[in-house]
Amino acid sequence: MATETPVEKGEFSAxxxxxxxxxxxxxxxxxxxxxxxxxxxxxxxLAERIVTPWIMIDELLYSELAKxxxxxxxxxxxxxxxxxxxxxxxxxxxxxxxxxxxxxAYRLVHAINVVLMVAVAVxxxxxxxxxxxxxxAALASVLVLLMPSLTYSGMVMTENAFFLxxxxxxxxxxxxxxxxxVLRQALVIxxxxxxxxxxxxxxxxxxxxxxxxxxxLVLDLRSEGGPRGTRYVISExxxxxxxxxxxxxxxxxxxxxxxxxxxxxxxGLAAYAGVLKVEYDLxxxxxxxxxxxxxxxxxxxVIPVSALIVLVGLRLRGGTSSVAERAFxxxxxxxxxxxxLQVGVYAxxxxxxxxxxxxxxxxxxxxxGLALWLDRGLPRxxxxxxxxxxxxxxxxxxxxxxxLLNVGILSDTFGLIPLYRLDARPDxxxxxxxxxxxxxxxxxxxxxxxxxxRLARVLxxxxxxxxxxxxxxxxxxxVKDHSRATKLQTGATDPSWIDAExxxxxxxxxxxxxxxxxxxxxxxxxxxxxxxxxxxxIYRLGPPEPTPVVEEPATYDGLTxxxxxxxxxxxxxxxxxxxxxxxGTRLAETPRLALYRVEQPLRASSYLExxxxxxxxxxxxxxxxxxxxxxxxxxxxxxxxxxxWDGPSIPGRVTVRVGPLVSQNGQPAMGxxxxxxxxxxRSGTGRTLTLPTPKPPYRVEIHTGSTFSPADTGSPDTxxxxxxxxxxxxxxx
Numbered sequence: 001m002a003t004e005t006p007v008e009k010g011e012f013s014a015x016x017x018x019x020x021x022x023x024x025x026x027x028x029x030x031x032x033x034x035x036x037x038x039x040x041x042x043x044x045x046l047a048e049r050i051v052t053p054w055i056m057i058d059e060l061l062y063s064e065l066a067k068x069x070x071x072x073x074x075x076x077x078x079x080x081x082x083x084x085x086x087x088x089x090x091x092x093x094x095x096x097x098x099x100x101x102x103x104x105a106y107r108l109v110h111a112i113n114v115v116l117m118v119a120v121a122v123x124x125x126x127x128x129x130x131x132x133x134x135x136x137a138a139l140a141s142v143l144v145l146l147m148p149s150l151t152y153s154g155m156v157m158t159e160n161a162f163f164l165x166x167x168x169x170x171x172x173x174x175x176x177x178x179x180x181x182v183l184r185q186a187l188v189i190x191x192x193x194x195x196x197x198x199x200x201x202x203x204x205x206x207x208x209x210x211x212x213x214x215x216x217l218v219l220d221l222r223s224e225g226g227p228r229g230t231r232y233v234i235s236e237x238x239x240x241x242x243x244x245x246x247x248x249x250x251x252x253x254x255x256x257x258x259x260x261x262x263x264x265x266x267x268g269l270a271a272y273a274g275v276l277k278v279e280y281d282l283x284x285x286x287x288x289x290x291x292x293x294x295x296x297x298x299x300x301x302v303i304p305v306s307a308l309i310v311l312v313g314l315r316l317r318g319g320t321s322s323v324a325e326r327a328f329x330x331x332x333x334x335x336x337x338x339x340x341l342q343v344g345v346y347a348x349x350x351x352x353x354x355x356x357x358x359x360x361x362x363x364x365x366x367x368x369g370l371a372l373w374l375d376r377g378l379p380r381x382x383x384x385x386x387x388x389x390x391x392x393x394x395x396x397x398x399x400x401x402x403x404l405l406n407v408g409i410l411s412d413t414f415g416l417i418p419l420y421r422l423d424a425r426p427d428x429x430x431x432x433x434x435x436x437x438x439x440x441x442x443x444x445x446x447x448x449x450x451x452x453x454r455l456a457r458v459l460x461x462x463x464x465x466x467x468x469x470x471x472x473x474x475x476x477x478x479v480k481d482h483s484r485a486t487k488l489q490t491g492a493t494d495p496s497w498i499d500a501e502x503x504x505x506x507x508x509x510x511x512x513x514x515x516x517x518x519x520x521x522x523x524x525x526x527x528x529x530x531x532x533x534x535x536x537x538i539y540r541l542g543p544p545e546p547t548p549v550v551e552e553p554a555t556y557d558g559l560t561x562x563x564x565x566x567x568x569x570x571x572x573x574x575x576x577x578x579x580x581x582x583x584g585t586r587l588a589e590t591p592r593l594a595l596y597r598v599e600q601p602l603r604a605s606s607y608l609e610x611x612x613x614x615x616x617x618x619x620x621x622x623x624x625x626x627x628x629x630x631x632x633x634x635x636x637x638x639x640x641x642x643x644x645w646d647g648p649s650i651p652g653r654v655t656v657r658v659g660p661l662v663s664q665n666g667q668p669a670m671g672x673x674x675x676x677x678x679x680x681x682r683s684g685t686g687r688t689l690t691l692p693t694p695k696p697p698y699r700v701e702i703h704t705g706s707t708f709s710p711a712d713t714g715s716p717d718t719x720x721x722x723x724x725x726x727x728x729x730x731x732x733x
Contacts, residue, residue, distance in 0.1 A: 050154030065090035132375035289344030294395035299415025308369035491591035513542025561626035641686025
């Protein structure tokens with residue numbers, strides 16, 4: 001049923017029987033080894049220029065899982081079970097987190113990522129050697145090394161492990177379809193399981209395997225001089241009884257376990273269980289599938305997709321082919337179609353953007369298809385070639401670039417980043433960008449269809465390589481810049497500033513939700529949490545973080561400044577945002593956060609509401625000063641300005657009032673006004689208003705009568721702003 005059988009030379013491509021010790025083959029292998037080594041060095045250098053995690057909260061989740069696994073605490077995030085089952089990648093990079101400090105661990109993660117990503121070129125080459133001459137096998141590997149997606153090696157993301165695991169799995173499928181021994185079938189099942197632990201998306205490999213087997217049987221029946229009739233099909237299917245039995249046992253076992261646990265079957269998908277609970281609009285899903293197909297074709301310069309279409313058409317028409325070629329075509333086609341379908345349907349309900357990050361694993365299959373087509377002498381039957389050239393190029397017309405070209409593509413859709421950068425130029429419209437894309441796609445299709453074979457053999461792969469290289473430069477520059485901008489958001493010279501002050505063995509909970517900019521605040525929290533092992537519990541004072549992560553609730557008493565937590569453990573250190581000062585000693589600070597050795601009980605000494613981290617307010621802001629037992633009457637200096645605004649001047653009447661803190665319906669409010677100041681603020685002007693303050697607790701209210709938006713003058717800042725304010729509390733003169 002699954003025994004080894006003798007292989008006749010005619011069963012496989014002639015290139016597989018070349019003298020492997022020949023100087024040409026050996027030279028190509030050595031040259032490719034050198035290219036791979038160079039790619040490792042280059043990618044390590046580039047990865048180090050991505051200075052901080054920026055795909056949040058994904059990178060924080062995977063780093064936390066890796067840290068806790070390395071520390072022997074299991075797969076935990078903030079001491080709670082993981083909300084996702086993508087656990088293989090954190091396990092792979094976990095040894096890096098044994099290193100100190102965090103900066104060293106981060107660099108080691110980059111190194112592991114680079115090895116994983118660059119290593120994909122190796123199985124691609126060996127797969128290619130089963131199909132074609134070594135020159136073309138090496139070509140496919142080189143194209144892999146030029147992929148912009150290798151930039152993910154600078155991020156703590158599952159893409160780094162999934163890429164290699166996916167390619168190894170589909171390679172194992174193809175080898176098994178050539179000769180389905182029990183060992184090979186077992187390896188495929190194990191590979192699917194491991195890849196699913198890297199990312200649950202890999203469950204699509206089960207139907208990929210089944211469809212590939214069915215397509216392989218069809219191609220066998222269509223091949224010239226091949227087997228015929230249902231007897232052959234039945235005989236071949238019997239050889240896969242071990243696979244069918246394994247899937248049956250695993251499926252029944254999974255159902256039984258979930259039944260005993262009293263859990264629904266989708267529980268195994270963890271955070272992705274929702275994909276099975278919603279209804280999908282077929283028309284909308286079709287549009288998204290088409291968009292994903294078009295974008296994937298564009299990301300590889302169209303030509304490799306055309307080449308694979310021709311190969312599939314030729315094999316369906318019949319003719320002479322090796323079993324290895326038929327197995328490759330079956331696996332590549334099945335993986336391409338089903339993965340694009342899976343990702344497109346998912347995006348239609350959950351992502352609402354093109355998820356190339358879940359598709360780029362298909363690119364090596366397309367590069368192998370291009371190399372195989374070149375090796376076979378560029379066959380171009382008229383009707384088939386026309387269809388192969390037109391379909392992917394015409395699909396580009398469907399891409400709604402006006403909706404797609406936004407900052408959201410930086411993490412998910414590398415193929416469109418060059419177009420996004422072009423669209424960002426003030427002298428280029430989105431219509432011009434789309435025209436250039438369509439013209440480029442048409443040029444690629446035309447070159448594929450009509451370029452003379454002698455020129456096409458060189459120019460087509462060279463064009464694809466050049467396109468990938470230029471795209472990779474644009475993608476890396478965008479990712480590098482975004483990473484640096486994210487790091488600058490924190491304002492910290494040393495991102496591990498808390499560890500530097502209290503050591504990695506200390507613990508400083510962080511207070512979240514005390515500003516009027518929760519999105520920006522959450523980014524600061526995640527950056528601080530990533531870079532400082534000493535940051536422990538995240539206490540939530542306001543609305544939850546915009547992600548499904550564990551937080552500890554805390555209550556804030558606006559009348560006394562007291563902060564109550566559910567933990568009975570004393571808190572020695574705490575980190576608070578710029579808007580809230582804590583009672584105690586300030587040990588270190590950045591423009592956005594401060595570290596305190598807190599006095600007991602935990603409480604705020606002051607709280608500023610309604611002011612952004614950059615000092616701008618809208619119409620109203622309040623400042624509350626709480627009693628500390630030591631402070632008497634004093635003086636408050638309020639700097640109100642629009643000095644940094646040179647746009648249209650919209651006069652705003654500013655009123656600053658101060659009075660004792662009182663309770664009004666159980667909420668903090670200002671009592672009788674003890675002092676007030678007024679002034680009219682205009683563009684480019686500023687003034688310091690000085691007010692005497694009563695003994696704390698007291699409350700200050702600031703009001704501006706008009707606002708403006710920087711977006712009105714072309715700025716990306718869409719906030720409504722009233723004035724920039726800065727407060728300084730001091731003793732009475």
